[in-house]
Amino acid sequence: xxxxxxxxxxxxxxxxxxxxxxxxxxxxxxxxxxxxxxxxxxxxxxxxxxxxxxxxxxxxxxxxxxxxxxxxxxxxxxxxxxxxxxxxxxxxxxxxxxxxxxxxxxxxxxxxxxxxxxxxxxxxxxxxxxxxxxxxxxxx
Amino acid sequence: xxxxxxxxxxxxxxxxxxxxxxxxxxxxxxxxxxxxxxxxxxxxxxxxxxxxxxxxxxxxxxxxxxxxxxxxxxxxxxxxxxxxxxxxxxxxxxxxxxxxxxxxxxxxxxxxxxxxxxxxxxxxxxxxxxxxxxxxxxxx
Amino acid sequence: xxxxxxxxxxxxxxxxxxxxxxxxxxxxxxxxxxxxxxxxxxxxxxxxxxxxxxxxxxxxxxxxxxxxxxxxxxxxxxxxxxxxxxxxxxxxxxxxxxxxxxxxxxxxxxxxxxxxxxxxxxxxxxxxxxxxxxxxxxxx
Amino acid sequence: xxxxxxxxxxxxxxxxxxxxxxxxxxxxxxxxxxxxxxxxxxxxxxxxxxxxxxxxxxxxxxxxxxxxxxxxxxxxxxxxxxxxxxxxxxxxxxxxxxxxxxxxxxxxxxxxxxxxxxxxxxxxxxxxxxxxxxxxxxxx
Numbered sequence: 001x002x003x004x005x006x007x008x009x010x011x012x013x014x015x016x017x018x019x020x021x022x023x024x025x026x027x028x029x030x031x032x033x034x035x036x037x038x039x040x041x042x043x044x045x046x047x048x049x050x051x052x053x054x055x056x057x058x059x060x061x062x063x064x065x066x067x068x069x070x071x072x073x074x075x076x077x078x079x080x081x082x083x084x085x086x087x088x089x090x091x092x093x094x095x096x097x098x099x100x101x102x103x104x105x106x107x108x109x110x111x112x113x114x115x116x117x118x119x120x121x122x123x124x125x126x127x128x129x130x131x132x133x134x135x136x137x138x139x140x
Numbered sequence: 141x142x143x144x145x146x147x148x149x150x151x152x153x154x155x156x157x158x159x160x161x162x163x164x165x166x167x168x169x170x171x172x173x174x175x176x177x178x179x180x181x182x183x184x185x186x187x188x189x190x191x192x193x194x195x196x197x198x199x200x201x202x203x204x205x206x207x208x209x210x211x212x213x214x215x216x217x218x219x220x221x222x223x224x225x226x227x228x229x230x231x232x233x234x235x236x237x238x239x240x241x242x243x244x245x246x247x248x249x250x251x252x253x254x255x256x257x258x259x260x261x262x263x264x265x266x267x268x269x270x271x272x273x274x275x276x277x278x279x280x
Numbered sequence: 281x282x283x284x285x286x287x288x289x290x291x292x293x294x295x296x297x298x299x300x301x302x303x304x305x306x307x308x309x310x311x312x313x314x315x316x317x318x319x320x321x322x323x324x325x326x327x328x329x330x331x332x333x334x335x336x337x338x339x340x341x342x343x344x345x346x347x348x349x350x351x352x353x354x355x356x357x358x359x360x361x362x363x364x365x366x367x368x369x370x371x372x373x374x375x376x377x378x379x380x381x382x383x384x385x386x387x388x389x390x391x392x393x394x395x396x397x398x399x400x401x402x403x404x405x406x407x408x409x410x411x412x413x414x415x416x417x418x419x420x
Numbered sequence: 421x422x423x424x425x426x427x428x429x430x431x432x433x434x435x436x437x438x439x440x441x442x443x444x445x446x447x448x449x450x451x452x453x454x455x456x457x458x459x460x461x462x463x464x465x466x467x468x469x470x471x472x473x474x475x476x477x478x479x480x481x482x483x484x485x486x487x488x489x490x491x492x493x494x495x496x497x498x499x500x501x502x503x504x505x506x507x508x509x510x511x512x513x514x515x516x517x518x519x520x521x522x523x524x525x526x527x528x529x530x531x532x533x534x535x536x537x538x539x540x541x542x543x544x545x546x547x548x549x550x551x552x553x554x555x556x557x558x559x560x
Binding site: 030047065067069070 | 246
Binding site for chain 2: 281363377378379380381382383384385398400407411412413414415416417418419
C-alpha cells in the first residue's frame with residue numbers, strides 16, 4: 001500500500017478534528033470528530049451523531065461530507081477522524097482512527113482519490129481511499 | 141393525533157428545503173433536501189447523500205441535524221424534507237415527504253418535542269415527532 | 281390505536297423468542313431474540329447480530345424475517361422481540377421490546393398487516409405494524 | 421494480497437448461492453443471494469432483503485450469517501454472494517460479487533479468518549476477509 005507523509009495542512013486538519021470533538025464531546029452522543037479539506041482548500045468539520053438504536057447512528061466523516069456537499073462543495077482532498085475517550089477510559093488522549101466500512105463506501109463513491117489520514121504502525125500517515133476498500137463492490 | 145397548522149416561519153422553512161434541493165439536485169446522488177429551524181431561530185439546510193450500496197446512504201434530515209449539532213446547536217424546533225423528482229418522473233413538483241423510520245429514531249432521541257412538517261390528507265401540517273414513533277423502542 | 285389480546289399461539293411465540301435469546305445470549309454480540317409466525321403457522325426465530333461499528337448491527341426481527349424469506353416464506357402473521365439483560369443489569373428478566381424504527385420500515389414493507397407483540401401499559405398486547413409507523417414515508 | 425484457488429467445496433458453495441437467488445429472485449426485493457459454509461461443513465444460504473427506504477436494506481451475507489448464528493453456528497469458513505440481473509439488464513448471467521463495506525465489518529468481527537470468494541481479474545478466487553478491510557477501525 002502506498003503511504004504518504006502528512007503535510008502542514010494535514011497536521012492542521014487533524015488539529016481541527018481534535019478541536020471540534022473536544023468542544024462538542026457529549027457522553028453517549030458525540031465522541032468522534034472529523035475534519036475534511038476540500039479541493040478548494042476549505043475545511044468542514046463535524047461530530048458523529050450517536051442514536052440509542054445503534055444502527056441509526058451517523059459517523060462524523062459522513063456528517064462532514066454531507067455538510068460540505070450541502071454547502072455546494074464537490075471535490076474532496078483529505079479527511080480525518082479523531083476519537084475522544086469515554087469518561088471511564090484511562091487513556092485521555094484524542095486518537096486519530098481509521099474509517100469504518102460504511103465510510104469507506106461513502107468516501108470512495110464521492111471522492112475516489114481522497115486521502116485518508118490514519119495511524120499506521122503508530123504514526124500518522126495518508127493513504128488513498130481506494131486502497132482501504134480493495135475490490136470494492138460494483139454491479140459490473 | 142394532534143396536528144398543527146403551519147406558521148409563516150414554517151412556510152419559509154419548506155421554501156428553504158425546496159431551494160436547497162433545487163440547487164443541488166444530482167441524479168442518483170441527491171434528490172431529497174431538508175431544512176431545520178433551531179430553537180434560536182437559525183435555519184440549517186442539507187441534502188441527502190445517496191451511496192451506491194444503498195444501506196450506506198444518509199438522509200437529508202440526518203445531515204441537517206448533524207450539521208446543526210456540529211455548529212454547536214442543541215435545541216431543534218421544526219424540520220421538513222422535500223423530495224425532487226427523478227429525471228424520468230412526469231410529476232415535476234417538489235413534494236414534502238414524511239420522515240423514514242430511521243429519522244424518526246434520530247429526531248426523537250435528539251429533539252423529542254420537535255415538530256415535523258408533513259403532508260396529511262393532501263395538506264401540509266405539523267405533528268410532534270413522538271406521535272410518529274408510538275411506543276418507541278427503549279431498554280426500560 | 282386498536283390493540284388485541286394475545287392468543288395462546290402468541291404466548292408460545294413469546295416463549296420461543298425468550299428460549300432463543302436465553303440459549304444464544306453472548307455479551308456484546310447477541311442480546312435480543314425474535315420469533316416470527318408465518319401465515320402457514322411456521323415459527324422462525326433468530327438473534328440480533330451486534331457489530332463493533334454499531335451502524336452495521338442487524339436486528340433480530342430483520343434476521344428472522346430474512347431467514348424466513350430465504351426459506352421461501354412470504355406471508356407473516358405475528359412477530360415479537362425479547363431483550364436479554366446485560367451482565368451488569370440488576371433486573372434479570374427477559375423483556376419483550378417494541379420494534380425500532382428500522383424494523384418498522386422493514387416489516388411494514390413486507391407484511392403491512394403483521395401483528396407486533398409489545399408491552400403497552402405494562403401488559404403484552406398486539407398492534408398492527410402500520411399503527412406503529414403512521415404516515416409512513418412513500419415517494420407518492 | 422494473498423489469493424487462493426477455489427476448492428470443489430467452494431465451487432459447490434457458489435452453486436448454492438446461485439440456486440438460492442435463482443429460486444427466490446423478486447424484482448426490487450431480492451436480487452442477491454449468499455451461501456456460507458461453516459467450520460463444521462454446514463451450508464446456510466439466504467437472499468438479501470431490499471426495503472423501500474434503502475438504508476434499511478439488509479445484505480444477503482448478513483442474513484446468511486445471522487441465520488447460521490441463530491442456528492447455533494459460531495465458526496465460519498467461506499462465504500460468497502451472487503447477484504441476479506434486474507429484469508431490464510441485457511447480461512442475464514448470475515455474477516459473484518465482492519462484499520460491501522458493511523459486510524466487511526460484520527464478517528471481520530465474527531470470522532476474521534473467513535474466506536471470501538470474489539472475482540479478481542475475471543476469475544473467481546478466495547481471499548481472507550482481513551485483506552479486504554485493511555487497517556480496520558478499532559477503538560485501540
